[in-house]
Amino acid sequence: GGVYAFLNWWKDRGKEKMLSTGLPGQAVRVLTIHKAKGLEARVVIVPFCNWPLDPRTGSQVIWAGTSREPFNQPEQLPVLYNDRLLHTFFVRDYFLEYAQRCLDSLNLLYVAITRAREELYLFLPETDTPSRDDISFHIRKALFQNQAEGDLVWSCGMQQPPARKTVKENDEGFRPRAYPSHDFRESLKLVYREDDFEYAAEDSMRQWGIVLHKALSRLEVEADIARVLEELVMEGELSGNKETVSKYAAIIEKTLSDPQVCPWFDGSWTVRNESSILGPSGKLRPDRVMEKDGKTVILDYKFGKPDPLHHRQMNRYVATLKRMGYKQVEGRLLYFNP
Incomplete structure (x- = not known):
């Protein structure tokens, strides 16, 4: 035993071992919402349910068009997506892009709240100046319509104690049988x-x-x-x-x-x-x-x-x-x- 024996074993045989990255039943998985698509778990926790409805990171360009001359000569023009488009001939494409981004944020919320089989916990961090641009603002408004500000809790259903599985004594687990292989x-x-x-x-x-x-x-x-x-x-x-x-x-x-x-x-x-x-x-x-x-x-x-x-x-x-x-x-x- 000891570190020296382990290093010798690793050099001779250990480095060739294959490890399955499948998670055991009691593990906690930390995932982005996008990575969680198609997955489910008994308990799901969303610690920061306060992403913006319209995320604007960096300089983002959209393709926009107009019927006003002389800007209508190209069918589409690349323009920066920001609030200044509200005062231009491209306001229609601005609102189309804004609506699509809000829909994407709502779809993201749908994915997050439909991953749980039994228990779902959402945390809605509150800032000093709540903004309608955050999805948490609208969730709070729906759940706590006339309640005071501060730490609020909304719950539904009853929490069930986890079912304990009985382990049989001398249970050696599953061992695959040996079979000949072929090419x-x-x-x-x-x-x-x-x-x-x-x-x-x-x-x-x-x-x-x-x-x-x-x-x-x-x-x-x-x-x-x-x-x-x-x-x-x-x-x-x-x-x-x-x-x-x-x-x-x-x-x-x-x-x-x-x-x-x-x-x-x-x-x-x-x-x-x-x-x-x-x-x-x-x-x-x-x-x-x-x-x-x-x-x-x-x-x-x-x-x-x-x-x-x-x-x-x-x-x-x-x-x-x-x-x-x-x-x-x-x-x-x-x-x-x-």
Whole structure:
């Protein structure tokens, strides 16, 4: 034992160990609201619920237009976004930008207050000069309409004591069984094409892939498709147009209906979506890792044409899990194309 023995062990074998960064049940996660999208917890605390409705950091430029001559000769002009636009010909675009920023702040509040399963705590710091430009001002006005200033508390519901789990004596935990592995490169690669899938002209292929990847990262079983797409619409990540939502749903449903794919989304697997793995070469983050009966399947979503880099990336995932002690590991690449 001791520091010297530990350093020798680290030099010989320890530095090659792989650590999963998955959090235990009793851990406290500190996240931004943006990072918390799609996640939930039994208790959520928002310590500073007082961000501005219209955040203006630095010099921000918007594109604005007008029908007044001679400023109407270019269709759009770059102008600085500030209150001075109220006294210019670009006032209409100023109010459109302001309304959109306020909506983004309200969407951020929606995400923050819908992450809790049982308990939610919001802290509304009060300044010497309360401002209508802070979201906390409007929350206070809604909850404490005619009450005095100072430390105020609004509560709803009853706090429940945490349920204590009984631990069985001599419980050795879960130990995966050993299975022989095989070369995943001999496995079938699936490619799907939707020739009649047309997304809006202003949407790039990259943006299409980003939205679809966000939907797939929240999916555990096929029945979750409608709920996940609705969440993305509510969060502003996906257009609320019914035709757009239906097209995203159709391409996911068609892919998952394949006989080789649907068993992975039938609810019989233990699923880890986008779980990070920390190793000597850095952090790895496969899209979906599934376990059942000692078998482990890694699923990675790809958008566009197959690329040799995809296979090399999957090779690293498979090799990493084998070094962590998983015996029967398979890798699958699932391609989506509009």
